[in-house]
Amino acid sequence: MNGLGNEIIVADMRGRADRVLPAAAIALNGDIATGFDQIMAIHDPRTPGTAAYVEIINSDGSRAQACGNGMRCVVHALAAESGTTSYVFETIAGILTGEARADGLISVDMGKPRTYWQDIPLSEEFYDTRKIELQIGPIDAPVLHSPSAVSMGNPHATFWVDQDVWSYALDRFGPLLENHPIFPERANISIAQVVAPDHIILRTWERGAGLTRACGTAACAALVNGVRTKRTERQATITMPGGDLIVAWREDDHVLLTGPAELEFAGRFDPATGAWSRSEQDVA
């Protein structure tokens, strides 16, 4: 599937006790036909009142706590299967809800952002995480500097820029910043240009996946950081390489992410090895 070009494998692991192993993720990502950004593994529910426990695996085999576009793909897949439109899920980061809307878009409630430095987490104390000390490039003329940091379940840094986001070599800076010692669990790195109080243009280097066409939690993080730094309103369109997401930071502190999701093709894979085959009857 994809959520706005964020390439997602939704793996139905219900009724099984095993897990998708890092080796399988790495093998699937190494095949041009199945290269992906995240696997969303749907397991049997662990908590009463939830539809499933969802585990998130990045394309490098690492586990992630949150994935906004992936959750939207999961809602789309389950709604297509059962006709049910509202879901409650459990992830390692907590309980999330999602809804397949009548207009075809999928909304997920990504929960409450966390801004305290230890919750993001950062490796040193910052009283104010709206602007942390981090820069890249020459010391006296940094190319990117002073990002806002936040956790949407997973760690994010948003670098604010005035110029076109495409004029920055995110493919070069992304890996350095993702692995900077200030982020003990690594981080998702975004470049954001606020073009209007209700419109942000965003590119993201994802932890464990690299450059992606969209990142739902990065879009949420950009909006939350935009509000915290008085750059944006509480609802905005976030334009990413794959298209537009709508993010709203509600007064109850929850962040709502809305956008499209679509099926590309279906098949079966071995969660231990990644060996896979395409299903004949499934269409793009």
Ligand SMILES: N[C@@H](CCC[C@H](N)C(=O)O)C(=O)O
């Ligand atoms: N594509 C995602 C984010 C996936 C997880 C991220 N790479 C991490 O490791 O935190 C999204 O849509 O939010």
